[in-house]
């Protein structure tokens with residue numbers, strides 16, 4: 048047994064776990080919840096347990112702070128505030144690993160200036176306020192003294208020191224301000240303050256932030272200690288600073304952002320087009336009443352010359368603004384910039400090759416595709432040596448000295464080169480591929496469209512019982528539906544409204560597809576009908592549709608192959624535009640912006656979310672710049688082309704619901720699971736061997752348990768949730784501004800109880816980690832063989848009635864017809880380069896369940912939170928072991944069998960590179 052218990056998918060009462068040797072089980076809630084203490088006592092108890100001493104307690108201990116030899120300090124006498132104690136701060140600064148000459152010179156200059164007084168100045172702020180002035184107690188200003196001496200020190204990290212002298216009744220340091228009077232920014236990793244006889248022991252400040260020169264940002268930076276405080280529990284000495292820091296982070300909504308800023312604000316997606324380049328580069332603004340969409344990070348750039356409402360573009364290589372601490376750190380930059388170089392190689396060079404020789408537009412045969420992994424592409428550009436030098440040897444796409452560019456063989460081919468030709472792989476991809484989130488139970492036959500019949504014609508599908516009756520193991524259609532044996536991937540309504548515009552583009556041809564699957568006794572799916580529809584020629588008329596069924600001769604075999612290619616192309620588009628980009632990257636961004644604007648760094652929920660927000664703003668900015676922009680990689684490589692953004696926006700407006708984005712709710716919505724309180728997760732899957740759902744539920748459950756236990760530590764009752772103004776401000780703004788176009792939807796979950804909070808946070812952590820990983824890291828390994836999963840189709844099926852010449856050509860050369868229907872060499876190689884990059888784990892990736900401490904500083908001073916996270920880490924490790932066992936279990940035919948790839952996309956750990964596994968904490972690529 049892998050996981051047992053009685054935890055419903057929407058359990059309202061958090062339960063505490065007990066552990067056996069080989070399984071997880073769930074017991075009753077902890078005693079303190081069943082017998083809650085009176086409010087005062089409980090909160091005081093929590094403070095003691097978390098090491099957050101109340102101010103009164105510190106005052107009582109003050110006599111013991113006396114340093115021997117200081118006048119009046121010994122003997123237990125109460126001291127006057129004029130008595131002093133010494134405290135020492137150790138600041139860990141991370142250096143850039145590679146400095147160019149300009150930076151090295153600037154560093155030396157700063158070291159020299161430091162000697163004459165233009166230095167880094169610190170002030171320590173107490174958690175107490177001064178009894179007379181009613182202001183926070185502060186140390187005097189001190190400077191870092193050893194900056195200049197350590198200029199030549201080796202190593203990535205340098206520890207500097209500063210010494211404070213504070214009043215004996217200073218109390219506990221709660222914040223520290225830093226004024227960087229150098230010319231250059233520096234990255235402050237952490238500060239530890241100790242000395243005197245601090246009753247609380249050393250105080251840790253986890254900073255992880257760029258400190259700008261006061262020339263750039265005149266205000267001092269403030270860092271809080273790693274003790275979490277709800278707003279109502281903020282020590283009086285920190286209250287004002289807490290509010291000011293958040294105000295600074297919010298900005299005033301005006302001005303052009305500089306790269307050194309750290310302001311988090313909102314804007315619409317009005318920078319995807321480039322109207323100044325021409326009409327064909329105009330794109331609608333995504334966001335607003337007309338086209339609802341999530342908000343993105345505001346940059347404040349000026350409008351374009353030709354359209355006032357469109358923000359001007361920032362072209363490569365200049366970066367788009369993100370708040371300074373959101374930018375990739377050096378290691379990640381290295382990984383990504385090399386990825387960008389690869390993209391250049393595959394965007395620029397094939398484009399030139401194609402322009403030089405028209406013969407290279409199309410693949411000449413399947414061997415021509417295979418050669419991309421074997422012989423490679425011969426490059427003929429003068430720039431290549433310059434670019435090649437920058438590609439690390441470990442990169443997946445390598446070049447030989449002859450200037451050959453070679454891809455790795457995608458995993459999908461590595462174990463069974465011919466699997467892609469068969470229906471079993473086609474069906475397996477719906478439950479264990481890179482887009483395992485669109486399979487639904489078929490509950491109405493024939494399937495029905497929800498589109499307006501006045502425009503799109505009668506809503507019924509043209510699939511009839513006669514088409515599928517022979518494939519149902521003797522069941523009638525109704526019996527098969529009743530027994531949950533029929534499933535569907537329905538892309539009809541997603542594509543149909545856009546097909547006229549797509550198919551009018553030269554070299555782009557698509558259908559709106561539906562695929563019906565039968566669940567076999569072996570637990571595998573079998574495609575039994577594919578419907579290919581086009582829009583009606585006149586509004587309201589019947590749609591021209593073809594229904595294809597499993598083949599029985601050579602001709603129908605090739606037509607079936609082409610139909611599957613069109614389905615895969617529909618699937619690739621929905622995967623990229625809707626499930627991957629919209630439902631993880633884009634919809635998370637408003638929650639992240641609002642978190643930085645409303646939750647103080649000392650807020651426990653900020654601390655929980657922090658690792659799950661890492662780099663998301665930066666990767667989304669890069670996506671706006673190079674991937675989802677007009678004529679960007681997504682438009683040029685995927686069939687929908689210029690309507691890509693609108694397809695994603697249509698899903699957001701018509702289907703996206705935050706309350707159904709959690710895994711159990713999504714499975715139930717799609718009808719592939721039903722609620723069942725007797726099952727481990729409160730739901731029962733209708734496809735038992737559904738690798739994405741099987742493994743996903745393991746991680747979902749682990750995340751939920753961790754979040755619930757963490758929330759319990761800070762929110763004993765509904766009142767604490769409702770009265771937390773920062774928390775409520777975060778959620779309110781996420782909905783009313785970040786997702787403001789959908790703010791009136793009735794389905795937004797309330798945030799009134801600890802259970803509400805745990806549920807919302809579980810969904811966010813799930814989306815940022817496991818859900819994104821499942822949709823992201825298989826893109827090259829499972830999608831890099833273009834004939835199996837063409838992101839773009841260029842031809843419809845040959846039609847005997849419509850064009851007999853084309854049909855004759857198809858009969859004469861079906862290989863050639865198929866190859867000419869899928870992407871050409873340029874689109875294919877460009878796509879492969881990009882998805883290879885997107886599938887790459889950076890060397891500094893942080894995976895789910897790994898330690899949260901950075902630079903040796905605990906992420907929180909709350910020992911119970913640390914203990915709860917250790918339990919989570921153990922759950923995640925256990926999940927990985929279970930996943931490994933499942934992958935060698937021959938009864939699970941969707942992940943184990945002859946030439947079958949294991950399903951590892953939700954196996955949490957991974958080495959760097961393209962591994963088709965690994966669950967990072969955040970959406971970072």
Ligand SMILES: [Fe+2]
Pocket residue numbers: 627632819823885970971972
């Ligand atoms: Fe991604």
